[in-house]
Amino acid sequence: MTIKHHLNDDLLMAYAAGTLSEAFSLAVATHISLCDDCRAALAAYEAMGGAILDGGDDLAPMSDDALARAMARLDMPAPIAAPKMPKHAVLPAPLQHYVGTDLSAIKWRKLGMGVRQAILPTKGKGGSARLLHIPAGQAVPDHGHRGMELTLVLKGAFRDESQHFARGDIEIATEADEHTPVAMSDEDCICLAVTDAPLRFNALIPRLMQPIFRI
Amino acid sequence: MLQAASAGCKGYSVLANKVGNVANGQEMGVGPDFAGLMLAVRDKADRAAYGVVFSHFGPRVKAFLMKSGSDAALAEELAQDVMVTVWHKSAQFDPARASLSTWIFTIARNRRVDYFRRARRPEPEDLDWGASEEPDAADIYQTAEETRRLGAALSTLPEPQRALIERADFGDLSHSEIAAQTGLPLGTIKSRIRLALERLRQNMN
Numbered sequence A: 001m002t003i004k005h006h007l008n009d010d011l012l013m014a015y016a017a018g019t020l021s022e023a024f025s026l027a028v029a030t031h032i033s034l035c036d037d038c039r040a041a042l043a044a045y046e047a048m049g050g051a052i053l054d055g056g057d058d059l060a061p062m063s064d065d066a067l068a069r070a071m072a073r074l075d076m077p078a079p080i081a082a083p084k085m086p087k088h089a090v091l092p093a094p095l096q097h098y099v100g101t102d103l104s105a106i107k108w109r110k111l112g113m114g115v116r117q118a119i120l121p122t123k124g125k126g127g128s129a130r131l132l133h134i135p136a137g138q139a140v141p142d143h144g145h146r147g148m149e150l151t152l153v154l155k156g157a158f159r160d161e162s163q164h165f166a167r168g169d170i171e172i173a174t175e176a177d178e179h180t181p182v183a184m185s186d187e188d189c190i191c192l193a194v195t196d197a198p199l200r201f202n203a204l205i206p207r208l209m210q211p212i213f214r215i
Numbered sequence B: 001m002l003q004a005a006s007a008g009c010k011g012y013s014v015l016a017n018k019v020g021n022v023a024n025g026q027e028m029g030v031g032p033d034f035a036g037l038m039l040a041v042r043d044k045a046d047r048a049a050y051g052v053v054f055s056h057f058g059p060r061v062k063a064f065l066m067k068s069g070s071d072a073a074l075a076e077e078l079a080q081d082v083m084v085t086v087w088h089k090s091a092q093f094d095p096a097r098a099s100l101s102t103w104i105f106t107i108a109r110n111r112r113v114d115y116f117r118r119a120r121r122p123e124p125e126d127l128d129w130g131a132s133e134e135p136d137a138a139d140i141y142q143t144a145e146e147t148r149r150l151g152a153a154l155s156t157l158p159e160p161q162r163a164l165i166e167r168a169d170f171g172d173l174s175h176s177e178i179a180a181q182t183g184l185p186l187g188t189i190k191s192r193i194r195l196a197l198e199r200l201r202q203n204m205n
């Protein structure tokens, strides 16, 4: 599998630093699960964090009994680690924490024109995440958006203007782009879409639907 | 996997036996071998080695958290949590993948996300590294060396630029919070961050 469309430096850096919102972090973690190039780039940005931690003369002395207090906690039971998720053909591990492993159990809601969505329960400000299910050959209703929008292909493929996106590819669209992903005609397409702000559709009917379906 | 890993780290076990000497950084003028100390923690639950790691990194983790806006008391508590997690998660330490400072940074970062955002941090799927993969001494050296070179490159930056990277990019302070702290206008801060990153890239090449 060759991935052609990658994360950019801003996203990798913010994710490495831990300053990215949960919804955007989900898209980054899902892409990295499928992309070794970006996994390596993330390791480099984390090394920058390590250099900052270790470098310089910035020390904040701890209290005199700090080590003794830590030592006293070592024998307490360790917090239980999250269970290891099974390999899945469509859903990488970070998504499984939100929707499980059964595609048919996902609670899809109709968006019209055969397109369905499932909003994922990410917390905090800074974007919302959803899965989109687009029937083969069908366009996602034409929309503009505020801020940044990430669209990551999990199954099938879509094209947008002149570019082609397959599993693992991530499209990074900004406010200036009026983009219209169209699912390729041979297979339904499932994507993870993360937006900074609620999508606003250009067509009238979807615009009426927007507040109801929270897209 | 753990057994294979520890078998491949005999050299470090020997080093760990000399914790006393190494910890003082007196041997041939080099600093302590933190990867080796941490492997002694991981493979032998070595509390003396842990003490050395704690004394070095505890105050650094606390300083890092204070740069993110914690007051001293809170930073001390969170640094405690981070350093205890270092012990409990030691099985996950792999010096060929990340230097000890990088690995501890990720634990401190996650604690910060957890505490301040009360949000989940989605993590990438683990790679299958293969059952019999033994850490290679050259890989371990290379990984530590990269972090060291990054640190050296960072230290060549003029202080205001370095401080901005530490506080804005890795410290999770918003640009406007930094503006309030430093008295610099927002536009100046943003352009200085860009400059600093530019310079860092040049230094690394």
Ligand SMILES: [Zn+2]
Binding pocket: A003, A005, A006, A007, A031, A035, A036, A037, A038, A039
């Ligand atoms: Zn990538």
